[in-house]
Amino acid sequence: MSARRPRAALLAGILASGAAAGLLTAAPAHAVAGAAVKDGSYAFTAKLDIGTGDAARSCSAALVEQQWLVTAASCFADDPSAGFTVTAGAPKLTTTATIGRADLTRDNGTVAKVVELVPREDRDLVMAKLEKPVTGITPVNLGFKAPLQGEDVLVSGYGRTKDEWVPDRMHYAKFGVDAASGTSVNITGKDADAVICQGDTGAPAFRDIGGRYELVGVNSRSWMGGCLGHEDETRKGALDTRTDDVAGWIQSVSxxxxxxxxxxxxxxxxxxxxxxxxxxxxxxxxxxxxxxxxxxxxxxxxxxxxxxxxxxxxxxxxxxxxxxxxxxxxxxxxxxxxxxxxxxxxxxxxxxxxxxxxxxxxxxxxxxxxxxxxxxxxxxxxxxxxxxxxxxxxxxxxxxxxxxxxxxxxxxxxxxxxxxxxxxxxxxxxxxxxxxxxxxxxxxxxxxxxxxxxxxxxxxxxxxxxxxxxxxxxxxxxxxxxxxxxxxxxxxxxxxxxxxxxxxxxxxxxxxxxxxxxxxxxxxxxxxxxxxxxxxxx
Incomplete structure (x- = not known):
């Protein structure tokens, strides 16, 4: 089954209203994307807050160098439902990145503005430069090998869960690779609660090689089955943008x-x-x-x-x-x-x-x-x-x-x-x-x-x-x-x-x-x- 969802649904998939914070449930959060991340784990994962007011949206990203993130270009597109084209240079909307903070209610990690975007024209991928280098956090390694069918990868992000609109914690889950071709890789959760939700666009998919994490893709689209607001959707696959075949380009930019x-x-x-x-x-x-x-x-x-x-x-x-x-x-x-x-x-x-x-x-x-x-x-x-x-x-x-x-x-x-x-x-x-x-x-x-x-x-x-x-x-x-x-x-x-x-x-x-x-x-x-x-x- 294809993990692709209609372009018209993509806009809803990456936008998170600033007013949504008032919809937080009082019940304990149970992440659709899996378990809550412990402090210090997957610290290279970043939360992006893009724009303010009614135009606000949230995405996830990965630190690949002390001053550079990689994420989905569609996070910054004027109309994500029409494509992922982004103009190189300063982002049109004020963008703030939080890195190394699994619990967003705390003050550890680094908060920095995004000052420059360098898009990859052939896929839903963009490099985002921070205003200052991030210290004390190890960037994720770049993988140069294509994801293989049946291979397990981890996904970490700050998106919505099945019962929490704007979570305070990063979550992660294990996914299996269905197929990789061209610029994309299809993945499906390894258990019922492993789903990529709104706010997870740009979330890193990475291998765990004995504690050494190796980036293979970032999230582009998802069916979001079971996510809060999508309870009637049963499809849970996702489509990621590959990074392995452009890892050299990511290095040269960063x-x-x-x-x-x-x-x-x-x-x-x-x-x-x-x-x-x-x-x-x-x-x-x-x-x-x-x-x-x-x-x-x-x-x-x-x-x-x-x-x-x-x-x-x-x-x-x-x-x-x-x-x-x-x-x-x-x-x-x-x-x-x-x-x-x-x-x-x-x-x-x-x-x-x-x-x-x-x-x-x-x-x-x-x-x-x-x-x-x-x-x-x-x-x-x-x-x-x-x-x-x-x-x-x-x-x-x-x-x-x-x-x-x-x-x-x-x-x-x-x-x-x-x-x-x-x-x-x-x-x-x-x-x-x-x-x-x-x-x-x-x-x-x-x-x-x-x-x-x-x-x-x-x-x-x-x-x-x-x-x-x-x-x-x-x-x-x-x-x-x-x-x-x-x-x-x-x-x-x-x-x-x-x-x-x-x-x-x-x-x-x-x-x-x-x-x-x-x-x-x-x-x-x-x-x-x-x-x-x-x-x-x-």
Whole structure:
């Protein structure tokens, strides 16, 4: 049976009169959409209050990024019965979103105005930008796989119940997928009380993968059988708008202002790695870890789409101001375990050397102390991780010491920092190095070493060999403007599955940019540096 209801009924399905509050029943509410949500659960679900007076309407939505919601475009249409066309820009009606408040009578969570709409023209879907970022609430993850027939999904929303006109609580229920095709997915409740009612338009449908929630659609229409005011209707199916096949578009819209929200002048350490997902799937860009001067620590998740202007899709605050990260003196990322994800190695101000074998949205995992406080590692000036030695199971650690000498420690995940190979002696000229990074520049089986010098030169030593001048390749000449590069990291920021030869630069101002695919062919002459700079901030 089709879940579609007549267009003429759609208007009633998404409008909720402001006078309706007087019709609340005194009896205990029993949600048609299922059970009342406990405080803190499905906190990414938002309630939208659109317009005032007789024109007021309510919808539900989902937080997909700190400053962006996704919901049904028909919530904002002038005449929803005539279609879901919405003009991009500020909403015509004043719209307020409440996020992270399962019980609307309380004052927790965030209340913010919607300041911009970005509609998707081919379906009942719109992105809604909030006036300020939402903190303390984890956005829902985006699903990239199509809903399968028979698959179970959860739906959460603030709509009407069978005996309550304007509920004070969010409710949720389990639904089964009947079919998914084109831009839509048909769903039906798994029990008699699971129905989508008025005010649930835009409500998220999501998978529960071991406590990780993955968005697959938002509600567009419903038969509303059994909802208050529709007691005579027996049909209970619903039609959702799919989001899985446009998840990349959602990311590209929601990440437009992501990097601009930070003051990059205060980014003290930057390291790139596959922290939040396995690099072997070839579908993701690298993530970026940032330790700020005030002790904050952030993780920027790599995007799944190909838009070069927006390489990251979300920011996760791992530590707050004043944390121990203000004592980090050198940071690098690498593969230190068999999990398929990357971790961090940190040289602290007190001489301690630590490795976190894994870093993700939830924080730092499995810290291993490689050298105790007060060790000789207080003399390590620069460090970088890479697969410098052939057939290594894990990344090696290359160190530039204060006296200008360099050392390499192989397979650090297993042997710690005990297996040292000295590469150069002190005063061999490497004390003029400002930054070092591992880069896949020459396309060999091992990583190459990139060094940025005080005089603006940037050079690559193929295979990580720092001995002598053999094989040294010039990337930027003496006096080049990279003297203003305050932080440099190398990774895959261009497109999913690419090599690690994009160079990201944090300048000594507030600017941030990267150079994609820096290879010998990308350097046109000895007088010029990499071309194709992509400005991210500034």
């Amino acid at each position: 990440s437009r202002d992501l990097l601009q929200r930070s003051n990059w002048k205060y980014a003290k350490h930057i390291a790139s790695g596959y922290f939040t997902g396995d690099s072997n799937n070839g579908k993701r860009r690298m993530d970026m870890f940032v330790a700020w001067a005030d002790g904050e620590a952030s993780l920027f998740k790599g995007a799944d789409h190909d838009d070069p202007k927006y390489p990251f899709s979300a920011e996760y605050k791992l530590e707050s101001k004043g944390s121990y990260w203000k004592n980090a003196e050198a940071v690098t990322a690498g593969r230190y375990s068999d999990t398929g994800t990357d971790g961090l190695t940190v040289r602290w101000a007190n001489g301690k050397l630590s490795t976190y074998t894994h870093v993700d949205e939830k924080g730092f995992h499995e810290e291993k102390t490689l050298a105790e406080p007060g060790s000789w590692w207080s003399h390590a000036r620069l460090i970088t991780s890479g697969r410098f030695s052939a057939n290594a199971l894990r990344d090696d650690l290359l160190v530039l010491w204060e006296d200008g000498s360099t050392s390499m420690y192989t397979d650090t995940g297993v042997n710690g920092v005990k297996k040292e190979t000295q590469l150069t002696l002190k005063n061999d000229g490497f004390n003029n190095a400002v930054q070092i990074n591992a880069i896949e520049y020459t396309g060999g089986k091992t990583a190459d070493l990139m060094i940025r010098w005080k005089d603006g030169q940037t050079q690559v030593f193929p295979g990580g060999d720092t001995k002598g001048d053999h094989g040294r390749i010039q990337i930027t000449p003496v006096g080049y403007h990279w003297t203003h590069a305050a932080q440099i990291t190398v990774g895959n920021f261009t497109k999913p599955g690419g090599p690690l030869n994009d160079i990201l630069v944090r300048w000594d101002t507030t600017d941030l940019s990267y150079y994609p695919n820096v290879t010998p062919n990308a350097i046109p002459s000895k007088d010029r540096g990499p071309v194709g700079e992509v400005q991210l901030v500034g």
